[in-house]
Amino acid sequence: MSDHDGGDADPARVIDEHTDMTTLTDQEIMRLTESMGQEDVTSRPLISAPVPLSVIRDEYKNGSSTVLKKIDWLQANGWDQVWRARGDGDCFYRSFTIAYFLRILHSSEPQLQANLAFDAVQRALPAMQQVGFDPDLYEEFLEPLLVLLRGFDADTPTEWTLIQQLQDAERSNCIVVALRLVTSAYIRTHEDVFSPFLLSPTTFLPLTTDDFCRQEVEPCGKEADHAQIMALSEALHMGVRIAYLDRSEVQDINWVSFGPETEDPLTLLYRPGHYDVVTKDHLLA
Amino acid sequence: MSDARLRRVQKEIRDCAKDKTSNISIDMIDENPFHLIGAFPGPPDTPYEGGYYEVDIVIPDAYPFQPVKMKFITKVYHPNVSSASGAICLDILKDAWSPVLTLKSTLISLQSLLCEPVPNDPQDAEVAKHYLADRAGFNATAKHWAQAYAQAPASKVKATHGKPATDADMAGLAEENVVSFTDMGFPREKVISVLKKLNYRGNNVSNIHESTVLEELFK
Structure with missing residues (x-):
């Protein structure tokens, strides 16, 4: 086992309470976010009830003014609720899930939207079979997602019941796996589009489509990057917009769009190494 | 969580028993479905040909979201297997595990590991x-x-x-x-x-x- 020490390429400086927060690089912020996640990862809910954006702002109080300006821009434009996902490497998929259900819930016709979503999932199935996943296995992972979607027919859930359902570990993990498999199947069946972008997140060297999917998409706990986000949004035909809270100097904020242009795309909040969901408060809208 | 885990493991054991072509067996130790013994023949055209390899299998609580634990019971001379403990260095038993992998597909991967050692990522x-x-x-x-x-x-x-x-x-x-x-x-x-x-x-x-x-x- 001693042969596995990777060794850090760049010597990491010690970051403590004396460090000027404005000097943190994105990489350092990512490392801090990750280690934060590891410490209390199991004590945090898989997905939280919404917190006001000001809670996130407080975390950056002594931090980068660039990030603060972006948070203030979100606030000023009505993006005031953050649904936090646990920082365990599955945060993109969990964020996608809650955003997907919130979009249905707050649409003018929740039943119709739930049926459309159900259809979209069904349309992703042939690709999964085509790339050789065992239907017995992936159907088991898809079932909780489909049950929740079918649930809109009987009784429209509330934000509260949705959160409760998605905080159940087994259900939430099944949905994460289902979305990972949908993502993988889409990348594998669209190799020509994706292959130039399939790089190892640690070495930045190109990976084969099979290696990328086996190592970076299918296993739980592996962070999603642009390729995975693009693939999932295309596969389920659902636009995703991500607000980047990084330190790049831009007007307003960087919104990066993925997938098809859909009405009311899912809106995620990205901080280096982590995804949450950001929404406008629907009660006030 | 354990109900789904038990259902899945029992199904995997049944499916493996039904499949006569793979030559892979999975058996329970003491009626415990979460501690198993897998076995397969050494692959042809390798030094392991003709041998019969047994693997100790432990199903963790969070299976299939976490990888199954496997180690060789039979002593194997191989760069990715500890000659002392039978511990195995294989990516899918660690961070490349995915819930679509099964006990059978993992044992097949061990079989192919015997065919193709990865000496630059050794266990031994x-x-x-x-x-x-x-x-x-x-x-x-x-x-x-x-x-x-x-x-x-x-x-x-x-x-x-x-x-x-x-x-x-x-x-x-x-x-x-x-x-x-x-x-x-x-x-x-x-x-x-x-x-x-x-x-x-x-x-x-x-x-x-x-x-x-x-x-x-x-x-």
Whole structure:
């Protein structure tokens, strides 16, 4: 086992309470976010009830003014609720899930939207079979997602019941796996589009489509990057917009769009190494 | 969580028993569905051919979201398997595990690991050095181990001409190299352990000065 020490390429400086927060690089912020996640990862809910954006702002109080300006821009434009996902490497998929259900819930016709979503999932199935996943296995992972979607027919859930359902570990993990498999199947069946972008997140060297999917998409706990986000949004035909809270100097904020242009795309909040969901408060809208 | 886990494991055991073509078996120990023994034949055209390999399988609480734990019960001479503990270095048993993998597909991956060692990501560094320095010698030693521990028939091995493998054979060392140091009065066991550690094999022998070996032997 001693042969596995990777060794850090760049010597990491010690970051403590004396460090000027404005000097943190994105990489350092990512490392801090990750280690934060590891410490209390199991004590945090898989997905939280919404917190006001000001809670996130407080975390950056002594931090980068660039990030603060972006948070203030979100606030000023009505993006005031953050649904936090646990920082365990599955945060993109969990964020996608809650955003997907919130979009249905707050649409003018929740039943119709739930049926459309159900259809979209069904349309992703042939690709999964085509790339050789065992239907017995992936159907088991898809079932909780489909049950929740079918649930809109009987009784429209509330934000509260949705959160409760998605905080159940087994259900939430099944949905994460289902979305990972949908993502993988889409990348594998669209190799020509994706292959130039399939790089190892640690070495930045190109990976084969099979290696990328086996190592970076299918296993739980592996962070999603642009390729995975693009693939999932295309596969389920659902636009995703991500607000980047990084330190790049831009007007307003960087919104990066993925997938098809859909009405009311899912809106995620990205901080280096982590995804949450950001929404406008629907009660006030 | 455990209900789904139990259902899935029971189904996997049933499916594997139904599948007669893969030659892979999964059996319970003491009626406990979460502690199993898997077994498969050594792959053809490898030093492991003819051997029969048993694997200890533990299903963790968070299965299938977390990887199954596997280690060889049968001793194997292979760069990615600890020759002492049977621990296995394979990506899908660690961070490349995915919930669509099964006990059977994982055992098949172990089988293909026997076909294609990954010496630059070793579990057993000494064995990996042997593999890289002297492939023919490595193959012969792996065959000796297959006969001694995995019931591979001896007739398949030309090198021994039916003679039982010696302790030097089992360590992948040439008898004349071992004797050249035991003749100096060092205990045979000590000589074998030192030569193994120094990878005193094939072309590598000319790279290792006698004084280096003696230094180790005097430690």
